[in-house]
Amino acid sequence: MAVSSSPILSPFRMKITATEFVSPSSTLPRINFCNNRRQSPAVVLASKSEKESWSEAKRVLMEQYGFNPDESLSPEPSPNGKRKKKLKESGRGVEITPKEPKAARTTHKLLTVLGGKARRMKLLSPKGMDVRPMMEVVKGAAFDILQAAGGCPASLRPGRWLDLYSGTGSVGIEAISRGCSEVHFVEMDPWVVSDVLRPNLEWTGFLDMSVIHTVRVEKFMERAQKLAGKEPFDYISVTPPYMEVDYAVLMDQISSSDLVGEDSFIVVEYPLRTDMLDSCGCLVKITDRRFGRTHLAIYGPKWAQKKKKKEKSLRGAAVEI
Structure with missing residues (x-):
């Protein structure tokens, strides 16, 4: 049924x-x-x-x-489908997003040559904190001490200057302006060399008395004799980026190299809470001053230290009279 x-x-x-x-x-x-x-x-x-x-x-x-x-009958696409595909294509399980292009680096004229032939001439420096030039008050004090220690307060003793971590070149340019015959600039950043350092040398007219080494300081130290000759330098300035160097290792490398002679002077800029030795190879510490968060140490021959003490005693006697 x-x-x-x-x-x-x-x-x-x-x-x-x-x-x-x-x-x-x-x-x-x-x-x-x-x-x-x-x-x-x-x-x-x-x-x-x-x-x-x-x-x-x-x-x-x-x-x-x-x-x-x-x-x-096809299944609905998962809301995370596109993201999973991107993760798979990235190969590391992390979605790769395109990086934003870096802003173009620019310069401005804030630095000034303090003394000598190029006095009051303005120098280029990068905007931002890519390169941190030596403060003018520190630079002025360093050259005053060097001139007094060398026995010629009006100018530097003629000689060769090595500007390590030169950046804008303001220290080496100041040295040429005050009497140095030749300066070797060591700067690893090609943009700084082409857009800041070289234009500053051309502007001041010191390009013919300059040698530019676009190389890391460590590499320069290893090949110093080949790049700068066997003769020691009369002056060496050390102004590195504070957080990127080990001062103990750096100063040991400098003091044991052939760049330093018995009559050389070394100018070192360093930050707070950094221990600097009282001597650097055959050189002794002439002065160690503080400028805010910045310290300035100058090493030189023993005769320069004695001459400085003698000048101090003479100044004291003149005040008493």
């Missing part, structure tokens, strides 16, 4: 008639798909799982009624 239900309108606009057979061997409903235009082919799904059978049946029905099963 069979009981027929009324026709049901499906979403595909086809009539579905469900006939339930009351039979001891079957308890599941049977569904007949009817199409007015053509008869649907029979689909036999015997060896597949229930989920696969249902998925394939849906594809067949949608193709018969003009739908694209690939579009309708």
